[in-house]
Amino acid sequence: MGIFSYKHIEYSNNLWWQFTFAGDAPRFLRATVGAVVVILVISTAKLLRPVTPEFSLPASSDLEKIHSITAESRNTSANLAFLGDKSLLFSGSGNSFIMYGVEGRSWIAMGDPIGPNEETAELAWRFLEMCDRYNGWTVFYEAGTENLQLYSDLGLTFVKLGEEARVLLETFSLKGHKHKDMRHVLNKLDREGCSFEIMPPETVSVILPELKTVSDAWLEEKKTGEKGFSPGFFNDEYLKRFPAAVVKREGKIIAFTNIWxxxxxxxxxxxxMRYLPDAPHGTMDYLFIRLILWGKQEGYKWFNLGMAPLSGLEDHALAPLWSRLGAFVFRHGEHFYNCQGLRQYKEKFDPEWQPKYVAYPCGLSLPRILTNIASLISRGPAGILTK
Structure with a gap:
């Protein structure tokens, strides 16, 4: 209609680019060009915007696929994949995988790639490419020292998160004055009628209702909810995959843990790890000690006690800011999380400490990435402020 309305005006190409300087240019032409510019800007923005990824949690067939991979792994944390709350990225051969979650722009791999060492680099690069495709930040959470050079090649930097405690079972012993408290715990709970048992996976299926009762009571007493991503949570299908260690008293289960x-x-x-609120004092110590002794008897090499967050960070005046801040929280942050107490508790088992890192893109993204990690673990931002 605009063209016909102004057909009495002599047409010139100059009308399309001189109209902004000529006050008598037809309003129709000015409006048309303005609309075209807006459409071009919106279209360009949509073209440049990364495609929104569609995430899918692993199907039962995927979990069966990774069973043989985790069975050959040297790291027990590979079993976190069976929680089913993380997406999986497989290598080209299908013999390796990365488990990851996405929060905000952070694409967070839980640990290092799982599978044969010769496929680690190829899989890490595939993960980086996928993150880049969606304009995401590539993150490896709780990474070990063995792949730090690879992550550096990927253009990532890294900071220390804490240290993982591993007990060498061959040398572990309750003899001597140093471990008299452990012997006292075992003798005390034995006298109180407690016993320790290992339940195979097929038996775990039968006792799940009893384990659920213990778990619910523990959560209620702690005034907390289930976490996820890096710690496990109570899930029937997950727990049925593993043996469990239980403490009984008068035939009743009062504490349990699943075994990797x-x-x-x-x-x-x-x-x-869950126990009843009215369980005898020292029940979890009893469970730990009995399980470590059982592992030694069965011929296992290491018992992994897990990580002590922010442990081993330098607080020297010339240390990086993150290290000094983490060391301060480690010493004084017991109101939020008793990192120092956790370190001291694990120290009594005489472990060897190994550093753990978070690898992430260079720049100022670390605070947001750590917040995203906390949100994943807490199952949402609201959970960060709760226990």
């Missing part, structure tokens, strides 16, 4: 193992009895570890 790896190939060649290289490592033994636990994930979920």
């Amino acid at each position: 193992t790896v190939a060649g009895k290289e490592e033994l570890s636990i994930d979920l």
Whole structure:
């Protein structure tokens, strides 16, 4: 209509680019060009905007696929994949995988790639490419020292998160004055009628209702909810995959933990730990000590006690800001999380401490990335401020 309305005006190409300087240019032309500019800007923005990814949690077939991979892993934390709350990225051969979650712009791999060492680099680069495709930040959370050079090649930097405690079972012993408190705990709870048992996976399926009762009571007493991503949570299908260690009193289960193992009895570890509020004092110590002794008897090499967050960070005046801040929280942050107390508790088992890192893109993204990690673990931002 605009063209016909102004057909009495002599047409010139100059009308399209001189109209902004000529006050008598037809309003129709000015409006048309303005509309075209707006459309071009919106269209360009949509073209440049990364495609919104569609995430899918692993199907039961995926979990069965990773069963053989985790069985050959040297790291018990590979079993976190069976929680089913993380997406999986497989290598080209299908013999390796990365488990990851996405929060905000952070694409967070839980630990290092799982699988044969010769596929680690290829899989890490695939993960980086996928993150880049969606304009995401590539993050490896709780990474070990063995792949730090690879992450540096990916253009990532890293900071220390804390230290992981591993007990060498061959040398572990309750003899001597140093471990008299452990002997006292075992003798005391034995006298009170407590006993320790290992339940195979097929038996765990039968006692799940009893374990659920213990778990619910523990959550209620702690005034907390289930976490996720890096710690486990109570889930029937997850727990049925593993043996469990239980403490009984008068035939009733008062405490339990699920047991992680790896190939060649290289490592033994636990994930979920729950006990009844009225369980005798020292019940969890009793469970830990009995399980460590059982692992030694069964020929396992290491018992993994898990990480002590912010442990081992330098507080020297010339240390990086993150290290000094983390060391301060480690010493004085017991109101939020008793990192120092956790370190001291694990120290009594005489572990060897190994550093753990978070690898992330260079720049000022670390605070947001750490917040995103906390949100994933807490199952949402609201959970960060709760226990």
